[in-house]
Amino acid sequence: MLKQLGKEIMENNAEKSYYAMLEDRIAINLNQKQRLGSQLIYNKAGQAIPKKGLLDSLNVDNLRIKYNLPLFKEYYNFMTTLHFEMNKDLFLKQGMKEPKLYE
Secondary structure, eight states: HHHHHHHHHHHHHSSSHHHHHHHHHHHHTOOOOOOOSSSSEOOOOOOOETTOOSOOOOOHHHHHHHHOOOHHHHHHHHHHHHHHHHHHHHHTTTOOOSSSOOO
């Protein structure tokens, strides 16, 4: 499927971001690190973190731009905020009044 999606992107029939997300999902399912950081989990502080880690954290934003994805920090802060809002009662009980964002 990933190969076919790559072909469709070359013909402008699919979004590059779909390829990136599928590539990362496959890596995670094969117990490997991901290249683009599209698959995440949350730590105890409620922050989004890359599931199974990143292959190259220094160049992840260059890759994300290439695949039409938001910058790493922007995406992870957005997802952290969503997670906080969806679980606000739990976090408030733990004494957290706002999401812990990346600076």
